[in-house]
Amino acid sequence: GGLLTTCGLMQAGGSCVYKGRKHGTHGDVSNTPAINAGAFQHWEGELLKMGVQGTVRNGLLYRENLEMHRTITSKLGENTLHIHDQIENNGFERQPLMTLYHMNFGFPLVDRDTVLLVDAISQKPSAQTPEDAVVDCCKMGDPEPGAGGLVFFHDLKPDASGLVRAELYNPKLGWGIFIEWNKQALWNFAEWKNLSCGDYVVGLEPCNNYILGIAGEEENGTLEYIEPGETRTFDVTFGIIEKPTIQ
Template sequence: MTAKRTATAPTKKALRARVGDLRQVASVRRFILSDGPEAGIETLAFSTGGGLDFWVTAGRGMDIATLSWRGIQLAWQSPAGFRLPPATAGTGDRTFNRAFGGFLNTCGFDHVRQPAEGNPLHGSAPFTPARLNSYGEDWNTAEPLLYCEGELVVWAFGGGGHRLHRRIEAPIGGSTLRFVDTVEVIGPDPAPIMALYHFNLGYPLHQEGTEISLDGDPLVGPLPRHEQATAQPTLRAASPGRSVCRVEGGGSIIAFHWSSDTLPWLQLWRDLRPRCGVLSIEPCSIARSEDGRNTSTPCIEPGRPVRFEIEVILADAVSHPYPGNIR
């Protein structure tokens, strides 16, 4: 009988001896999209070396465009591509719908949801180009990781605005993606800070039989392959402190962990009509009224930061518990 061999992950020191460049193992690479309506959008390609690969589009608010797990794309892709919408948002405007797509679209911070009171659909922040401050691979920490940091500003003279500082981390060799966002009001007057994280999942994560749970309680599913109409958004209160929404389908699991101190709600939305196929998981800071608008929200003093934290964990759908408390 042949002895069973067990594989162990090489140490950082051992890896340096085995490869010419550690980017062979895990990397962040910067490039510019150059085709069609996506042309000119600054992008970072993350590859953790653990099966998780994704693009951060600094030119579109440092959102996540593609996201694949073990070589399979799980993020919903729209026919519009990763374009920038016209910068002409105004009263009743639905410009968001012209560029909506990819794994994450960050919504806010002056408004989310349906157009109201002169605010466009999902606010002024979506797809705003960000300034990239830093990015790279950090092997010299207790947890080696890939990272990037950047900042975007939405502002108009006389109307104030908001500043977002975003840090994205992904442990090297891992299956985890982390966001830490800090948002503050800029300008002379207090103003609300609203946030909705529009995570968009597609086939094969969404397919017949996909199930969604919140904090261990079933919410939706098993889902059908198609539906004849767009589903109305539904809203659920998150558990105090920290909440977990888990989606399982097509042999994969994706779990969203977030701090419910500042994101106390989960909104679900889907369009499973043929040739659409998008399933959206949306942690958010504010409740939704029956007419689809926001409930009231307090104003925040200028310069007082509000912090939003989200962790995304990928796994194969297996019967035993997966590391990282995904279940």
């Protein structure tokens, strides 16, 4: 819960059965205690760099042996956080790899005038979301009883360095947040918009899947794998903005 829920490492989406084994909603990684966790700080010139780090293991006897090494850093006086993840396959068989960064934002940032700003090549709703809802996918609104959640997928245009960016901005408050990441590693961007009374939240979700669950993702032909001995790197940066940079 909280600002960020990490989904994975083999499962993102609703619970499902894959090869005779049940996988719970959004996988195990966010419910697994970290080991070798700690905090650090050091000076880089005149800037104080601070961070926390730890390792989470997804492993079972005779099955997968995956580890995620996470470092979260910031610098004194800056308004950004950087997440650096390295996922290793320490086993001897290739394994499915689904990862999703579920960042959740609510009131007062999310309000009737709040907008999602992206440079999108295309936008489409999930299979459970009405087709015509995509017209207003980047606009928020007032809370509605029983509104339920809508999911949209944005294919974002990368800059010259391969980075993509999304901004959630409230013009009435005069501030918002940004998220930035490498599209090659996290090629999809999901938006979960739930304007229900009592929930009223927007989830911004860089990911490498369509959130179909491991079984659905394989059937869809979009399930990624990590080979034995392979390490995959994911970097996500987010922070506060006073003015939008995307029109």
